[in-house]
Structure formats: structure tokens, C-alpha cells
Amino acid sequence: MEVLFSFWPWYVAGPVIALIMVFLILYGKRFGVSSNLETACSMLGAGKISDYFKTDWKSQKWNLVFILGALLGGFISRQFLMTNETSHISVETSAWLTNLGFKNAGGMFLPEEIFAMDSLSNPKVLFVLSIGGFLVGFGTRYAGGCTSGHAISGLSNLQLPSLVAVIGFFIGGLVMAHFLFPLIFPL
Amino acid sequence: MKLIKFLFIGIGFGIILVKAEIVSWYRIIEMFRFESFHMYGVIGLAVVLGVIALQIIKRKNLKDYEGNPIVIEPKPKQYTRNLIGGIIFGLGWALIGACPGPLFVLAGFGYVSILIVIVAAVLGAFLKGILVK
Numbered sequence: 001m002e003v004l005f006s007f008w009p010w011y012v013a014g015p016v017i018a019l020i021m022v023f024l025i026l027y028g029k030r031f032g033v034s035s036n037l038e039t040a041c042s043m044l045g046a047g048k049i050s051d052y053f054k055t056d057w058k059s060q061k062w063n064l065v066f067i068l069g070a071l072l073g074g075f076i077s078r079q080f081l082m083t084n085e086t087s088h089i090s091v092e093t094s095a096w097l098t099n100l101g102f103k104n105a106g107g108m109f110l111p112e113e114i115f116a117m118d119s120l121s122n123p124k125v126l127f128v129l130s131i132g133g134f135l136v137g138f139g140t141r142y143a144g145g146c147t148s149g150h151a152i153s154g155l156s157n158l159q160l161p162s163l164v165a166v167i168g169f170f171i172g173g174l175v176m177a178h179f180l181f182p183l184i185f186p187l
Numbered sequence: 188m189k190l191i192k193f194l195f196i197g198i199g200f201g202i203i204l205v206k207a208e209i210v211s212w213y214r215i216i217e218m219f220r221f222e223s224f225h226m227y228g229v230i231g232l233a234v235v236l237g238v239i240a241l242q243i244i245k246r247k248n249l250k251d252y253e254g255n256p257i258v259i260e261p262k263p264k265q266y267t268r269n270l271i272g273g274i275i276f277g278l279g280w281a282l283i284g285a286c287p288g289p290l291f292v293l294a295g296f297g298y299v300s301i302l303i304v305i306v307a308a309v310l311g312a313f314l315k316g317i318l319v320k
Contacts, residue, residue, distance in 0.1 A: 010225050013207030014232025020200050021233075022240045025259065027192065028251040033287040037312035044309075052316040065190045066197040067291045073201015074210070074295030081202065089213045090222040097216070109211040109293065110284065115300045126303070128282065133290075133304035135279025137311025140287060142319065143272025144263060147286040150273075151230055154262050156237025161262040161269045168273015169280060170219075176281035177219035184282075 005083040021153055029062055032149030034140035036060070036067050101186025113187060124187045143168060201292045210292050212284025219281045 021031040038053070039060040046053035089106040097105035102113055112119065119125045140146040143165045145154060151169070154162020204210050207229060218226035243249070244257055251257050280286050283304055285293060290308065293301045 007208055008203070008206040010207065010228030011232060013203055013209065013229045015236055016199070016203045017229065017233040018236035018240060020196055020203075021237055022244075023196050024193075025241075025244065025257060026249075026251055028253055028255060028257075029193075030259070033291075034312075037287065037309050038316065040309050041313045041316060046313055046316065050317050050320075052320050053313075062190055062193045065193045066200070067288075069194040069197020069199075070201035070204070070288060071197075071291045071295035072194070073198040073203075074205060074292035075201075075297070076198065077202050077205035077292075078296045081206065087208055087211060087213065089211070089217050092222045093213065093217040093220055096220065097213070106213050109205075109208070109213070109296070110298055110301075111212055114212075115298055117299060120300065129300060129303045130307040132279045132283035133307025134311040134314075135275050136283060136285075136287065136290070136304070137308030137313075138315045139272050139274070139276025139279055139311070141272070141312045141315040143269050143276055144265065146276065146288070147230070147280075148288055150262070150269075152233050152237060155234045156241050157259050157261075158238065159262040161264050161266060164266050165269040165273040168270045169277040171270075172274040172277020172279075173215075173219040173281040174277075175274075176278045177216055180278070180282075181216075 004081055006085055007087065017152060018156070021148075021156065024066075030149075031153045032063075032145055033067060033070075034137075034146035034149060036063050037137050038141060039064060100181060113185075119187075122187060128184065128187065139172070200288065201295060204289055204292045205296065210285065210289040210296065215284040216281060 024031045039057045042053045042055050042057035047055070087106055087108055094105040102111050104112065114125055114128055143150065144161065145165060150162040150165040155166065208214050209226070209229060214223070214226055217223045241259065249257055285304070287308065290301055290305050294305060
């Protein structure tokens with residue numbers, strides 16, 4: 001039973017994620033989370049503003065149900081599967097983040113400097129949350145997929161567009177993590 | 188209910204993302220700083236096994252559960268979009284420490300601020316649809 005309450009290594013997570021992709025394919029669907037962002041726009045009536053969103057969003061209901069499940073999975077993990085485990089991120093990353101003003105570098109799972117409720121009174125925090133979310137939404141849809149659609153599904157299917165997208169993910173991520181972080185933090 | 192199976196697959200997805208710390212902001216920044224193998228192991232192994240699984244599905248001409256042949260549509264070849272969109276997403280991924288899947292898992296885990304990120308992400312997808320179709 002102890003295994004349920006501890007963190008799992010990469011060689012457990014990798015196969016499970018591949019299995020999730022395969023299950024969805026065998027059920028006639030495709031593994032890709034970011035398309036839900038577009039489905040949400042269509043569902044909320046964006047079709048009135050642009051024909052681009054005049055799609056049959058009901059055919060994508062299964063995917064909305066899937067992410068609702070993911071949300072429930074997060075809730076279940078928090079309520080029933082957590083003990084006082086500690087995360088072991090690398091000491092280099094931890095030290096570098098401490099220098100940038102992150103107090104509990106390596107905690108679970110998000111830094112309070114950005115995500116704690118009382119940080120929200122800082123306009124810079126609100127800006128980081130909004131611009132970050134915006135980049136994720138705009139970028140994934142412009143690229144035609146995110147980590148699940150391109151990095152996992154697309155690469156598994158040997159798709160060159162997905163490889164190009166993943167290279168893009170890393171260019172953006174490396175620029176942020178190496179050059180922009182020191183300019184943005186501490187907030 | 189035909190959709191209930193997707194709820195359960197989603198729950199499994201959410202649990203694995205928490206238990207393997209893929210929802211951790213720290214794990215993502217650590218990945219982009221090349222200071223841990225963890226995330227590379229997760230994605231790398233998923234892709235290797237995914238390639239094998241899809242090859243088996245194709246070569247054995249497996250059918251889906253409704254008996255239809257499984258044809259996985261190729262990704263549209265829009266290399267400029269793939270690259271530029273990828274870079275934009277990468278910037279956000281490293282800053283927020285979460286890609287779209289983990290955003291929803293973190294909301295369920297109880298992080299209220301993540302809702303701001305999700306709303307902004309939907310707005311980003313909306314603006315993409317308006318501006319560039």
C-alpha cells in the first residue's frame with residue numbers, strides 16, 4: 001500500500017502515459033489536451049464572433065470529460081493519496097531558484113511566490129499568471145498541439161510537424177528558463 | 188453512459204501526473220535547465236513505447252472498439268506555425284510550469300490561482316482563432 005502514497009519514478013509514469021494514449025486510440029479518439037481550449041471557446045459561444053469557432057463542439061465532449069477526469073484525479077490525489085512525502089528536485093535548480101527569491105525551492109507543487117492566494121495582491125503576480133496562461137493557450141493552438149498532442153502522440157506517430165513543434169517548445173522554454181527568469185524574478 | 192470511460196481514463200491521467208510530479212512547477216524548470224533526467228525519462232519512455240504501440244496497431248491492422256480500422260491522421264504540415272507556436276507555448280510552459288494537462292490537474296488539486304491561468308489560456312486560444320484562424 002505504501003507505493004500509493006509515495007512519488008513514482010519516471011519509468012512508471014512513461015508507460016502509464018503511453019497506455020493512456022493507446023486506450024484513447026483504441027476507443028477511436030486522439031490524445032491531445034490543448035484542443036479543449038478551443039472546444040471551450042466554441043462551447044461558450046465564440047462562434048458568434050468568428051466562424052473559426054463554429055464547430056460541432058459536442059463531438060469533442062469526450063475530451064472535456066477526459067479533462068474533467070484529470071481534474072478529479074488531482075482532487076483524489078490530494079485527498080487520499082498524499083502523505084508527508086518530499087519532492088527531490090536537483091540541488092542546482094533549487095539553489096538557482098533560491099537566488100531568484102523563491103523561498104521553498106522544491107516544494108509541492110507550485111511556488112507560493114507566484115501561486116499563493118495572498119500573492120495575488122501583487123500586480124506583477126497577476127501579470128505573470130495571465131501572460132503565462134495566454135502564451136500557453138495561444139502557443140499550443142498556433143502550434144497545433146501541446147505536450148500530449150505533439151510531444152507524446154505526434155512523436156509516437158513519427159510526425160515531422162510534431163518534432164518541429166517540440167523543438168519550438170524547447171527553444172521557448174530554454175529562453176525563459178535561462179535568460180528571462182533572471183529578468184522577471186523576484187517578483 | 189458512453190462518456191464515462193473517458194472520465195476514468197482522465198482520472199488515471201490526473202493521478203499519474205501528480206504521483207510522478209509532472210504537475211510540479213519545479214520539475215518543469217529543472218527540465219529546461221537540464222538539471223534532472225526525470226521529465227526526459229517520463230516523456231522519452233512514453234514516446235518510445237508509443238512508437239512501438241502504434242507500429243503494432245498499424246502492422247496488425249487493429250480495429251478500434253467499434254470495429255473501425257484505426258487510421259491516425261497525420262499532423263498538418265504547417266512548419267512555421269509549429270515552430271512559432273511551439274516557441275510561444277515553450278515560453279509559457281517554463282514560466283507557468285504547467286502545460287495544458289497539468290493545469291486542470293492542479294485546479295483539482297486545489298490551487299485556486301491556476302484558474303486565472305486557465306482563463307488566460309482559453310483567451311489565448313480564442314485570440315488565436317480570431318487573429319490567425
